[in-house]
Amino acid sequence: MDLKEVHSFILNFLLKKVDMNIIITKNSEETRSIASEMAKNILSVQSQDKLAVVIALEGVLGAGKTTFTQGFAEGLGLKDDVRSPTFVILKEYHMELSDKNLRFKNFYHIDCYRLKDEKDIKDIGLSEILKNPENIILIEWAGNIKKALPKNCIKIKFYYISENKRKISIQ
Ligand code: ADP
Numbered sequence: 247m248d249l250k251e252v253h254s255f256i257l258n259f260l261l262k263k264v265d266m267n268i269i270i271t272k273n274s275e276e277t278r279s280i281a282s283e284m285a286k287n288i289l290s291v292q293s294q295d296k297l298a299v300v301i302a303l304e305g306v307l308g309a310g311k312t313t314f315t316q317g318f319a320e321g322l323g324l325k326d327d328v329r330s331p332t333f334v335i336l337k338e339y340h341m342e343l344s345d346k347n348l349r350f351k352n353f354y355h356i357d358c359y360r361l362k363d364e365k366d367i368k369d370i371g372l373s374e375i376l377k378n379p380e381n382i383i384l385i386e387w388a389g390n391i392k393k394a395l396p397k398n399c400i401k402i403k404f405y406y407i408s409e410n411k412r413k414i415s416i417q
């Protein structure tokens with residue numbers, strides 16, 4: 247499977263649950279579990295792709311990007327407490343490998359909120375990270391580094407509806 251197929255695989259998986267690639271969550275726990283399902287789903291696909299899997303998260307402050315990331319990390323089986331790496335921009339986590347997952351070894355959580363100049367992303371070595379097929383990368387405020395994103399990355403947009411309601415759109 248190439249990345250495009252992985253993408254449609256994830257979408258189909260979600261389609262079974264929600265009819266569309268738009269999901270409304272009624273609380274943060276629902277957002278976490280959607281993310282966790284997606285992570286497990288990605289792990290189960292033994293893609294032969296030569297590049298990292300990249301998920302670009304967009305939406306205003308408080309829309310749920312970090313909450314989603316926490317659920318996603320949980321789905322990957324990571325026990326570390328994932329917080330927004332707002333001050334460090336990038337955080338790397340190593341996954342404990344199981345028989346089910348032969349491909350992925352590292353999870354990267356990147357937050358581009360504080361990135362003023364798109365060129366600064368070079369300093370964190372993103373291009374190298376993107377090349378490694380053993381990596382899964384979630385990027386908050388991905389809109390700040392549009393040019394650096396790979397063409398077929400999975401885009402997830404978060405919309406604030408009301409205090410506990412969010413619309414999550416997967417593209
Ligand atoms: P972001 O990273 O996009 O700035 P966060 O995930 O840090 O957003 O914050 C989202 C906040 O909204 C959290 O305090 C979370 O508990 C709350 N929240 C309420 N309802 C939801 C929901 N349905 N999905 C995600 N977060 C929610």
Ligand code: MG
Nearest residue numbers: 311312330386
């Ligand atoms: Mg955040």
